[in-house]
Amino acid sequence: MINGTIIKAVSGIYTVKTEQNERLNCHARGLFRHKDIVPLVGDKVEVDETGEYILSVKERNNQMVRPPVANIDQLCLVVSVCDPVPNFLVMDRLIALAEHKGIEPFIVVTKTDRESGDFISDIYQKAGFTVYLVAKALGVEEVKKKLTGKITVLAGNSGVGKSTLLNHIDPELALAVGQTSKKLGRGRHTTRHVELFELEGGGLVADTPGFSSIEMEQSGIIFKDELQYCFREFADYIENCRFTGCSHRKEKGCAVLEAVKQEKIPLQRHESYVSLYNEALEIKEWEYNRKN
Numbered sequence: 210m211i212n213g214t215i216i217k218a219v220s221g222i223y224t225v226k227t228e229q230n231e232r233l234n235c236h237a238r239g240l241f242r243h244k245d246i247v248p249l250v251g252d253k254v255e256v257d258e259t260g261e262y263i264l265s266v267k268e269r270n271n272q273m274v275r276p277p278v279a280n281i282d283q284l285c286l287v288v289s290v291c292d293p294v295p296n297f298l299v300m301d302r303l304i305a306l307a308e309h310k311g312i313e314p315f316i317v318v319t320k321t322d323r324e325s326g327d328f329i330s331d332i333y334q335k336a337g338f339t340v341y342l343v344a345k346a347l348g349v350e351e352v353k354k355k356l357t358g359k360i361t362v363l364a365g366n367s368g369v370g371k372s373t374l375l376n377h378i379d380p381e382l383a384l385a386v387g388q389t390s391k392k393l394g395r396g397r398h399t400t401r402h403v404e405l406f407e408l409e410g411g412g413l414v415a416d417t418p419g420f421s422s423i424e425m426e427q428s429g430i431i432f433k434d435e436l437q438y439c440f441r442e443f444a445d446y447i448e449n450c451r452f453t454g455c456s457h458r459k460e461k462g463c464a465v466l467e468a469v470k471q472e473k474i475p476l477q478r479h480e481s482y483v484s485l486y487n488e489a490l491e492i493k494e495w496e497y498n499r500k501n
Contacts (some may be wrong), residue, residue: 210264211256216405216413218250218277223263226407236487241266250403251279251360252270255471268273270311275363276427277403278415280360285352286312287374290324303483304338305439312362315339317352319370332475333338337444349377356412358407363414369456379409431487433489437465440482442474458483 212303213233217224225233237248246266253267273280284307288295300316316333318326322344330340333458341352349353365371366367376383405413413444437443437457443465447455451462457479468474 211260212257213254213256214254214280214405214413215248215263215372215458216407217402218248218404218492219402220240223254224246225254225263225422232489235261235263237263238255247277249277249279250405251281253280271312271353273310276362276404276415278360278362281310281312281362281415282359283355283361284312284383285317285356285361285363287317287319288329289320290326290329290368291320291321293368294365295329297365297477298481298484300311301478304486305431305436306429307475308439308441309435311430315341315355315444317341317374319374322347333478335475336440336478343374346377347353349374353378353408353410353423356414358411360413360424366404375414382406382408415445430492431485431489432492433486436482436486436489440478442468443482446474457488458486 211225211227211233213225213227214224216226221236223237225235227233233256237246241248241263248263248266249269249272251272252269254263255265255267256262257264269279271281273281284303286300286303288300294501304314316329318329318336318340320326320340326342333340338436340353341348341355343349343352363371363375372383397406401416405415407413412467431439433456437447446464446468447457449464450457451460451464455463455465457463457465465474465479469476469479
């Protein structure tokens with residue numbers, strides 16, 4: 210059998226990059242439907258010796274529903290210092306989702322030639338994340354190194370400069386993404402698909418019309434009791450709260466709140482946590498589990 214990774218999926222045809230760096234266009238075996246298995250871009254698979262059929266999908270480390278990608282190593286969250294200004298709640302929602310799924314988030318701040326990105330960098334570096342400040346081509350080389358050898362999902366709303374970033378990382382990649390975007394529906398009568406684009410020097414980057422912040426929020430929910438573990442800067446303080454089951458919002462003796470007061474945890478991040486916790490209070494776990 211042949212081992213490889215699905216790098217593209219269009220209308221039931223899966224492009225598999227083999228360990229020998231070949232490209233095979235394969236169909237999924239019919240039994241997958243009976244087992245309710247849908248191969249995803251990013252899946253590690255076994256292909257029959259003819260190169261025509263996917264025989265098995267290996268166990269996934271993680272997966273997103275929207276975008277439908279598996280085995281993601283990193284989430285590259287692209288935000289701009291201005292035009293549009295960052296929405297911290299949206300950023301922190303996506304970061305929490307990535308943390309929940311075992312995906313390493315990092316932040317790329319664009320348009321720093323127009324305004325300083327230090328206010329964003331200060332928040333997220335203090336919270337324990339890698340942050341890159343870029344101004345057109347300046348600072349892009351470090352981002353490119355970060356992408357090497359990994360499967361990375363790019364998330365960034367319209368106008369943040371994601372296409373410019375891609376163009377500087379790899380001109381051929383940006384061309385491919387632009388062509389795909391046109392095929393995918395940023396016009397009419399077209400077919401949406403998901404694809405991992407190969408970077409010069411190694412690494413795979415996922416980019417599709419579905420990779421906006423709004424779409425990614427639909428990839429999963431986090432129950433209120435799990436949310437605290439999705440804010441990594443809380444880790445050193447959670448066990449020191451006065452009582453078990455602390456929500457870290459307003460309780461007396463809460464070590465997390467004390468850390469916020471002492472500016473060891475960024476206030477902006479804690480405010481996002483409280484907003485997400487209040488949303489999570491509305492989720493009925495028993496009802497969600499019954500539906501899923």
